[in-house]
Amino acid sequence: ALIALGNTLEALAGVWLLQRNSQFDVNLHALRDYTSLIFWGGCVAGLVGAAVGPAVLLVAGIFTPDIYPLQTLHWWMGDVLGVVLVAPLLLVWHQFPADRLDYKRLPEIVLLFGLAFLAGNILFMGWLADSFGLYAQHFWMFLFVAWAAVRFGAHGVLLLLALIASQALFGAYRHTGLFADDLLRTQLVNFWLYIVTLSVVGMMLASYIRAETLSKQAIGKQEAFFHLISDNIxxxxxxxxxxxxxxxxxxxxxxxxxxxxxxxxxxxxxxxxxxxxxxxxxxxxxxxxxxxxxxxxxxxxxxxxxxxxxxxxxxxxxxxxxxxxxxxxxxxxxxxxxxVEMEIRNLAFYDTLTQLPNRRLLEDRLSQAMLASKRNGSFGAVLFLDLNNFKPLNDTYGHGMGDALLVELAQRLSHCVRKVDTVARYGGDEFVAVLSELGEKRVNAAQEALGIAEKMQAALAVIYTLQYTNDEGEKVAVAHHCGASIGCILFTGREASQELLLKWADMAMYHAKKNGGQKICFPENCEDVTQSGQFSVPVFH
CATH class of the missing domain: 3.30.450.20 (PAS domain)
Incomplete structure (x- = not known):
């Protein structure tokens, strides 16, 4: 009863030690699971049974104290060997390996175990000693263990180990084969070391091959998944x-x-x-x-x-x-x-009809021109244009003709300015041009601004040939003359705000329109504009 109690405590100790490792897998899929089972469940837990069993037999007088240490060692070795051979066999084989042991592989299974059985009898039972005696060595069984590990995994290895251990132990019992005198010489220590070594090597190889196989399968799945995505994305x-x-x-x-x-x-x-x-x-x-x-x-x-x-x-x-x-x-x-971003930007900053900058972008360009003027000391100018003879075209032929005129007019204005300048549609038939980098002298800047304004008037004065569709569906050409009144204000970055510059240019334009249209009007200076609102054409005009 005490021996049974010791064996039970040994088993419970092994289970408790293994449960402390949360990563332990009872299916022994990884090498660390097998080594944990051997070390904690066999070597460590086996000390419990080895401490109880021989002590009970010693007290009972079964053997004398002088052989107690050796009996304890043998008891522990037996328990460890049981864990090495039997425990993994039970744990692994509770799941039948249908993928490895199908009927198509039956000839290979029969061949493996048949040759292993024959080799085991030659090595451990003394078969054919006259023919193979000189060549019957321990290492031959490693060949069959490696074969089982590669082709049948842990299931094949453990089953083969059970066969080899049974043959070797039976040969030692009958005093035949490689372990014939091992019982007398080493008390089966050589047998124990051989079986443990063979087991560890076999399971190590099987675990490594399984890990490699799983890794290749995972890589294959990842590659298939990647190709599925890349082929359809x-x-x-x-x-x-x-x-x-x-x-x-x-x-x-x-x-x-x-x-x-x-x-x-x-x-x-x-x-x-x-x-x-x-x-x-x-x-x-x-x-x-x-x-x-x-x-x-x-x-x-x-x-x-x-x-x-x-x-x-x-x-x-x-x-x-x-x-x-x-x-x-x-x-x-x-x-x-x-x-889409360009279209949104155009809607936000450009006139949808003429594709010229709208008021919002005009304010930004004017702000940049004023900052540049303040930074380098050069003059800039704002030209405010209002079309003459535009309303009659709209009233006679409709807004479609008016729009066509505005589109062509915008193109003509764009060709009159430099790359650094900006022409914007201010609203309706009003346009604003911002001129930059006109030089550091006011007179020269005014002359250049006047030249651009005159170029604009000349371009706009060319007859417009427009087409419209009459009630009969016929396209009719219409020739139309359209000019512009232009107000111009010079600035440097220090003189005024955007709002004031546009106001001055607008006032100059209305002064030009008031004096008969088709005029270009400059104020004498900023003080005249703000105080009296009086305008006059400069001497060079």
């Missing part, structure tokens, strides 16, 4: 080496650039618009250097010469040591988004 996925050459490109990318063949080692920067290429290359080099992903917008040049606006995000692939191996780039076509 609208975005463009490319993998580059550290020199920027393509290693992989998804089907969408190949379709975009017409690359039916493998894109291996193609220079991806060659497909980028020339103005963006160096900027993209610099971002790529920064990613390779730091390993930190980046986002960038650029333009692709397609084979037909057209451009695509792209937004790309890139990251790195590292090896197990953290070294950067490759760069993954996921690009998204943002051409439509850019087009």
């Amino acid at each position: 609208d975005d463009f996925i490319t993998v580059l080496d550290l020199q920027g050459r393509q290693i992989y490109s998804c089907p969408a990318y190949n379709k975009l650039f017409g690359q039916d063949s493998s894109p291996d080692k193609l220079d991806c920067f060659a497909e980028i618009y020339a103005d963006d290429r160096e900027r993209v290359r610099a971002v790529f080099n920064e990613v390779v250097k730091t390993g930190i992903g980046q986002r960038i917008e650029f333009r692709f040049v397609l084979p037909d010469g057209s451009l695509r606006e792209m937004e790309s995000r890139c990251g790195v692939i590292r090896d197990a040591e953290g070294e950067i191996l490759e760069v993954v780039v996921v690009s998204h076509d943002i051409s439509k988004r850019k087009q």
Whole structure:
């Protein structure tokens, strides 16, 4: 009863020790699970049974105290061997390996265990000693254990170990084979070490192969998942080496650039618009250097010469040591988004009819011109234009004809100014031009502003040939004459606010219109405008 109690306590101690490890898997899928079972459930827990069993037998007088240490060692070795052979066999085989032991593999199973049984009898039972005696060595069984580990996993290894241990133990009992005199010489210590070593090596190999197989399966699933995404996604996925050459490109990318063949080692920067290429290359080099992903917008040049606006995000692939191996780039076509943004910007800052800047953008351009004038001391000017003879066209032929006139008129005005200047539609038939960088002398600035204003009047005075559709559906050409009254005010950054400049230019325009139209009017100076509102044409006009 006491021995049974000791054995029970040993089993409970083993279970308690193993349960303390939350990562322990009773299916022994990993090598650490097997080694934990052997160490905690066998070596450590076996001390409990080895302490109780021999002590009970010693008290009962079964053996003398002088052999108590050896009996304790044998008891512990027996318990450990039981855990090494029997416990894993029960834990692993409670799940039948249908995938490894199907009927198609039955011939291989029979061959493995048949040869192992024959080899075991030769090694441990003394079979064919005259023929194989010189070659019957312990290491032959490692061949069969390795075979079982590779082809049948832990299930095959444990079943084969049970067969080998049974044959070796039976041979030692009959005093035949390799362990014939082991009982007398080492008290079966050699047998114990051999079986434990064979078990650990076999399970180690089986666990490693299982881990490799699971890893390959996981990688295969990831690759299949990746290809499923890359083959069906609208975005463009490319993998580059550290020199920027393509290693992989998804089907969408190949379709975009017409690359039916493998894109291996193609220079991806060659497909980028020339103005963006160096900027993209610099971002790529920064990613390779730091390993930190980046986002960038650029333009692709397609084979037909057209451009695509792209937004790309890139990251790195590292090896197990953290070294950067490759760069993954996921690009998204943002051409439509850019087009929408441009349309929104046009609606916000440009007149929808003439495509000239509207009041909001005019205020921004005037503010910039005033800041530039304040910074460099040069003069600027504001020209305020009001069309003459526009209302009769609208009243006679309708707003469609009026709109057509405004579109052509806007084009003519745009051709009259410099690149640094701005022409904006102020509202209705009123336009404003902001002139910058007219020089540091007021007289010279006024002369240049007057020259541009006269150029505008001359351009607007050319007859407009417009077409409209009459009630019969016929297109009728209409010739129309339209001019403009222009008010002009010079400024430097120190003189006035935007509101005041526009007010002065507006007052100058009305003064020109009041005096017969088709005039260009300058105030004498700012003080005259603010105090008396009197205007006069400068001497050079």
